[in-house]
Amino acid sequence: MxxxxxxxxxxxxxxxxxxxxxxxxxxxxxxxxxxxxxxxxxxxxxxxxxxxxxxxxxxxxxxxxxxxxxxxxLPPADPVPSAARAHTLTLVSLNVGSSGLDIVGLDRLLTREQPDVLALQEVKPAYRTALTQVLHAHGLTAGLLRTDQRHLQGGGLWTRLPVLSAELADYPGARWPRLTVDVAGRPLTVQVVHTWPPHSELHRYWSADLLALARAQRDEPAVLVGDFNAGRDHAPFRELLRSGLRDAMGARGHGHVGTWPADRRLIPPLLELDHVLLPNGVHAIDAYTAPAVGSDHLPLVARLGLN
Structure with a gap:
């Protein structure tokens, strides 16, 4: 036995x-x-x-x-320099899920968290009109959206902050929105991430995109946020962390935080697939999961400060 x-x-x-x-x-x-x-x-x-x-x-x-x-x-929470608290923003990320966008749930999430930057994944073209209405109602009027009929690679970034630049960043298996915003006079680059799930025929894109992110991070540091379909026990994700990134949850001393599946009655979120990864000079003042909003992923919320 x-x-x-x-x-x-x-x-x-x-x-x-x-x-x-x-x-x-x-x-x-x-x-x-x-x-x-x-x-x-x-x-x-x-x-x-x-x-x-x-x-x-x-x-x-x-x-x-x-x-x-x-x-x-499981480290102790990282100290946050007092200077970083003078340049702060709230970032929210959500994989809206394959079953459909819960626009009412998203509206509640935005009302509660009041994000300065919002990252969404698995966005279908049919969501555009409803999304635009609810995002504009919350002041998230600037951004970049890439929709996809297959929905897995659809995603977007929206902000209430001044936008300094916007582009679609190219990777082996995807193109992901990337914004540079002005945070009280400090530039901050944020990129949404949603890797292909590591199914057998897509595995090469899953690992190739994570490794490409690590290489790009060394030249162009950015906050990476979204559904990575990976955690620190996957070798490509560890390579990404070695590029100089810190997980916001770990920076606050939270350890393993499950984000999927969030839509099962008897099974709690066990897998840590969603992350907010921070480059040097960006600090996590707070980080947590918000209540489920109709998706199979929990929303992530991170309150960030810049040196």
């Missing part, structure tokens, strides 16, 4: 150590790593009580690996 209980932890640890990202099954296993390795803890206790040395050693190694991999997601 002990070895059987340890099998999920052993399997996902082996995938993580090998750096395998070769298809939907391994990508899903890695996304579930923080939970899949939990059985190692009771197995370690069982092995100690029954004096089963081999089982205890295997369980102890898994527990140590689990803590080692979780540790970067």
């Amino acid at each position: 002990g070895w059987l209980g340890l099998l999920p932890a052993l399997a996902v640890a082996a995938i993580r150590i090998a750096g395998v990202n070769g298809g939907p099954r391994t990508a899903l296993a890695l996304a579930l790593l923080p939970l899949a390795m939990l059985p190692a803890y009771p197995v370690l206790v069982l092995a100690a009580l029954t004096r089963r040395r081999a089982l205890g050693l295997a369980a102890a190694v898994n527990v140590a690996a689990h803590l080692l991999w979780l540790w970067p997601a």
